[in-house]
Amino acid sequence: ESKISSAGGAGAALPKPGGATSHGKKVPPASWIPPGLLQRRLPWSVVGAKSSPTPSPFPSQEPPDPAGEMPDPKDSSQASRNADAAERRISQIKDILAAPASSLKTVSIGTVSVRVRDPARPDLVPRLEVPFYEASQEVLRHLQWLMQKDxxxxxxxxxxxxxxxRRNLIMKYADLAQRExxxxxxxxxxxxxxxxxRREIVGGSAIYTDQAAVRAAVHGRILVLDGIExxxxxxxxxxNNLLENREMSLDDGRFLVHPSRYDTLAKSHSSAEMKKWNLVRTSDEFLVxxxxxxxxKxxxxxxxxxxxSRFQARNISAPTFLSQITHLAKIAPNVPQRTLExxxxxxxxxxxxxxxxxxTIPEFVAQLDAAATLLSRLPALDPRALLDATYPYPLLPTTDGEQRSVIETAYHRFDFLGPKAFGASAAALSSLSQAASGYRLxxxxxxxxTIVVTLEPTLLTADASGLRLLTVPAGPHPPLPVDPFTYVQxxxxxxxxxTLTILHSVGDICVIGEKGSGKSALLRVxxxxxxxxxxTIPMYKDMSSRDLLQxxxxxxxxxxxxENAPLVKAALEGHIAVLDQIEIxxxxxxxxxxxxITDRELVLPDGTTLxxxxxxxxxxxxxxxxxxxxAAKKIFPIHPAFRVVAVARPASSSSPKGNWLNPEIxxxxxxxxxxxxVYSEETAVIRTxxxxxxxSKIKKLLTFATMLRSEQEEMGKLLSSALSTRASLSRFLPALARVALERMLESCDIIPTEGALDVAE
Incomplete structure (x- = not known):
């Protein structure tokens, strides 16, 4: 059971050795405490105490040597380190006793407890804005393990x-323990x-600004390194030296020193000397x-x-079925449990x-929180449409027929039927469309x-009858009507x-489609x-992660x-940032x-925090x-209306099999x-x-386009990627591709007339 409790009042005294604490545990006599326990951050028996005077938790005299001999001189260095550690623990205990009663608490999970102070920088303490497996014993065990390591x-x-x-697990622990x-x-x-x-030029002089690792080491914060692979x-x-020895040399001449070594030097040297040597004490609370x-894999x-070898590792697997169903039931209590299961x-x-x-079947790694939220708001929403929006692989041409058949079998097993009957051939499955949401605007x-969207179910059922109101973020301008001269609905x-509007209500979107399929026109409307x-932010092959931000x-x-990049500008002003061609x-x-994208938190290279x-x-x-x-600390809110819309093709020259769509994305x-x-839709658009x-010319052209898109050979796929209904690049094709193109044109009765310009000459 997780609990947060105050650990004593202003007049509370330390428990006596041999007595009992508030947790019901007996405090061992001082003479029993082994040296190994003294090397921990705090003796558990004094965590949360705030009274003075107090007896020392260490022996008042050295225990007699069992052999009646002097200790070995080889152990003098170890004894010196133990003594330094003991002095440091006494100093920490004195700090705890001097702390105000209102600023000290303990957080306990099971039998493990840590002390909690009021943070010096509350803005650096994370806070989860959504429920996070509150009743899961699995998550509590992870948090307890983190507490032990801390x-x-x-x-x-x-x-x-x-x-x-995993990232939310760390943020949850930091929130519980009030750790920056x-x-x-x-x-x-x-x-x-x-x-x-990082070196900066300010006023014509070079200065060095501390970055995350140095700030965390000096101020005793948790340093989170995400994506270490x-x-x-x-x-x-x-x-590496900071992890192993808590030491690091800095570019500005300072040197981070292990806390026990620094305290030992501080006993025999003045603060002026320590400052002259540019020595900086690494905090005891520093954690990576x-x-x-x-x-x-x-x-x-x-x-x-x-x-x-510097880390204590733990495998954090995906939440179990019981944890997920309990969690989703709290997010969407009105959704039938059978649907969530x-x-x-x-x-x-x-x-x-x-x-x-x-x-090989692509891994399903996405969380289902957004899907449960949408089902709670729109009861008539087709669950298959949610699966297509969460796991789009069956709809992509980069997924072969065998993979698609296996995925559809799994869908059919749990009654998630697609827009076409199960058992269709591979050719029919390749033309499947994303399932409709089940609502009309x-x-x-x-x-x-914001904009309040009124939706009506396309099929009235007992679970969903009547109109539904959905509030979605919106921009500052009034809605503009569709231009009939540039867009045919x-x-x-x-x-x-x-579907875009419904998904927009819960987060960011990625639009995938072949070249010329109408992605840009759809997003513009x-x-x-x-x-x-x-x-609109065009991507390029050599773009770095820093180019996206500043x-x-x-x-x-x-x-x-x-200087802020357009993505940061959009986040601050509430625009939509379109990341075009993320596949490259x-x-x-x-x-x-x-x-x-997931937490709406961002740290910029100049130290600004969104x-x-x-x-x-x-x-x-x-x-x-x-x-x-x-604002003086460079902390600004992300606009509530901000959204990211990524645009991509299923495959690219650098990722012909669509490997850009990895589990992280x-x-x-x-x-x-x-x-x-399809043929009928394209005919209506061109006629309009x-x-x-x-x-007759429209029919020939569209017949050729349909034939080209359905071509399964490599040469046909090359032509399909180079041509679209709106553009023709045949003059730039290689000779073999050009010959294949001319054969297709002839088969559709599209032949050049006499006197036509030969673009090959």
Whole structure:
């Protein structure tokens, strides 16, 4: 059982040796305490005490030597270290006794307790804005283990599948223990200056600013290293000495010293001398928690053995079925338990499915919190539509027929039937569309920063009858109508717009579709309908994670400054940030935005911190905090209307099999897959936009387009990627591809007329 309790009043006294504490445990006599226990952060028998005077917890005299001999001189160094540790513990106990009664508590999980102080920087203490498996004994065991390692001062390495579960576990513990954190999202672009110190030019002079690792070591915070498998091999050894010995040399000439060594030096030297030597004491409360994925199952670099030995590791697997059903039942109490059980069951089957006959099924790693929330708000929502939005692999052309058949079998087992009957051929399955939401849009009512969407079920059932109101974030502008000269609304696109709006109410979205399938036009109509300003950010192959956030520049006087990228501008002003062509980004670049997308928290290179608007509001409710004070600390809220919309193709030249959609990205977004228009839909669009065209020519052109898209050979796929209904690049094709194209044109009775220009000449 988890509990938080005050650990004594102003007049409370330390328990006497041999007596009993408030936990019912007997305090051992002072002479019984072994040296190993003295090396812990705090003796458990005095945690939370706030009274004085107090007897020393250490023996008043040395115990007699059993052999009646002097100790071995070889053990003098160990004895000296034990003495230093004892002195440091006494100093800590004195600090506890001198602390105000209102500032000291204990947090207990089972038999493990840690002391809790009022944080010096409450803005650095994380806070989860959503429930986090409150009744799960599994989560409590993880938290208890973290509490034990925190008390022992042992650094931690949490390994497990992708997703926010491990990160939220750390944030939950830091919230319970009121521990300040420093967060670093690691990638191949992170250098030693991002961990230790960064040099800036201010007023014509070079200064060094402490980065996350140094700030955490000096001020006693938890340093969270997320994505440790993505860091370059020459990056993490920089902090190896800080992990092992709590020591590090800094670029500005200072030197971080182990707390016991610093305290020993401070006894025989004045503070002026210590300052002259540029010695800085590493805090006893400093703790490092690393997060990583198991490699080689996932892509990345395996952890070097010397660095791995610095951590106490724990495998954090996905929550069990019981934990998930209890958690989702609290999030969505009005959703039938049978529906939640089916969703959890199919996710666990697809997550743990073994490789059978060489068929590898993509892992289902996404959490189902958003799906349960939507089902709670919209009872008539099709659960298959939620699965398609959470796990889009069956809809992608990069998934082969055997993989799609296995996934559909799992769906059929739990009664998640798709838009077409089960048992269709592989060719029919390849043309499946994303399942419709089960609602149609009735009207929009614009508010100051939101829009109330009125939805009507397409099929009235006993569970969902009548209209439903859904409040979604919106931009500052009034909704704009659709321009009939640039956009033709089809039933399929109307269904996609409703799906986009529903998913928009719970988080960020990724739109996937082939070239020319209408992704940009669809998003343009959707964002205008919600009154948003749009920041379009084109991706490129060599883009770094830092380029997504800030750009380093210089002023006219030569001083260095950091300029916000469009993504940060969108987060502060409440725009929609469209990340165009994320499939070409290097591995790990987009993963650095995990905390921004899932938690709405972000630390920028210049030290600015963007936090969740609810957390910012809770800080302002404190009597000692104002908005001006937070702005002075470079802490700003993310706008509630901010959203990220990623746009991608199923495959790219750098990822022909669609490997860019790895489990980490799968856990970050909800997905909308846009298929190409079918023959009848495309005919209606062309007739509407170009009413004067000859019907026979339209028929020939669309027949050719349909044939090209259905081509399964490599040459046909090459042509399909180079051509679309809106553009023709045949003059730039290789010779073999050009010959194949001309044969297809001839088969559709599309031949050049006499006197036509030969583009090959």
């Amino acid at each position: 008390r022992l001062g042992q650094d931690v390495f949490l390994i497990g599948p992708p997703g926010e579960f 954190i420093e967060y670093v999202a690691l990638s191949k672009d992170v250098t030693d200056s991002d961990l230790k110190q 993505k860091a370059e091999r020459n990056c993490l050894p920089i902090i 928690i690393a997060l990583g994925l198991p490699v080689p 996932y892509e990345g670099y395996p952890l070097d053995p010397p660095l791995r 089916r969703l959890i069951s199919v996710s666990m089957v697809l997550r743990d499915m073994p490789v059978d006959r060489g068929i 009735v009207k929009l009512a614009k508010g100051p920063s 089809t039933d399929y696109h109307s269904s996609l717009l409703v 959707w964002t205008r309908g919600l009154g948003y300003n749009v920041e 750009r380093r520049s210089t002023t006219s006087t030569g001083d260095t400054v950091w 980004l290097p591995l790990g670049t987009l993963s650095t935005l995990q905390r921004l 936090i969740h608007p609810a957390r910012h509001a809770s800080l302002l409710r404190r009597a000692d905090t104002t908005a001006a004070m937070l 799968l856990a970050m977004f909800r997905f909308v897959v846009v298929r190409p228009l 936009l170009c009413p004067g065209l000859d019907e």
